[in-house]
Amino acid sequence: MSDGFELEPVGRIASPLTERSAAPKQGHEGAPDAWLVFEPRVADAARDLQVGDRLVVLTWFDRADRTVQRVHPRDDLTAPEQGVFSTRSPDRPNPVGLHPVTVRQVDGDRGRILVGPIEAIDGTPVVDVKPLLSGDEGTF
Numbered sequence: 001m002s003d004g005f006e007l008e009p010v011g012r013i014a015s016p017l018t019e020r021s022a023a024p025k026q027g028h029e030g031a032p033d034a035w036l037v038f039e040p041r042v043a044d045a046a047r048d049l050q051v052g053d054r055l056v057v058l059t060w061f062d063r064a065d066r067t068v069q070r071v072h073p074r075d076d077l078t079a080p081e082q083g084v085f086s087t088r089s090p091d092r093p094n095p096v097g098l099h100p101v102t103v104r105q106v107d108g109d110r111g112r113i114l115v116g117p118i119e120a121i122d123g124t125p126v127v128d129v130k131p132l133l134s135g136d137e138g139t140f
Contacts (some may be wrong), residue, residue, distance in 0.1 A: 033116030063097035
């Protein structure tokens with residue numbers, strides 16, 4: 001087993017959310033739609049995506065604090081601290097974001113798709129995109 005590995009973004013989020021403090025905690029809590037702009041080298045991988053498709057977008061929270069191991073869930077200081085592995089906090093040792101979304105628009109000429117709702121802020125790297133399969137809905 002290797003001690004290290006590399007992740008290369010397959011795209012970036014282009015969102016009206018520009019500040020972490022303005023982003024909802026979860027997409028279904030009032031997050032806007034945003035563009036997922038693919039890197040040209042992976043454009044062919046997105047060619048079959050269609051309006052209405054349900055996807056899971058995996059992001060890298062590049063502005064997260066990777067030293068955090070315990071948080072007050074949902075930033076509620078009255079709640080007892082919990083280890084980040086039992087929360088959805090973006091601050092964690094490996095800050096991978098998980099976003100169930102729906103494709104709203106496909107702009108293949110510009111290598112992008114509009115998805116939503118998504119709480120990721122503008123410029124967030126996209127690590128991968130996967131289809132949400134029948135039966136997956138209950139897992140989020």
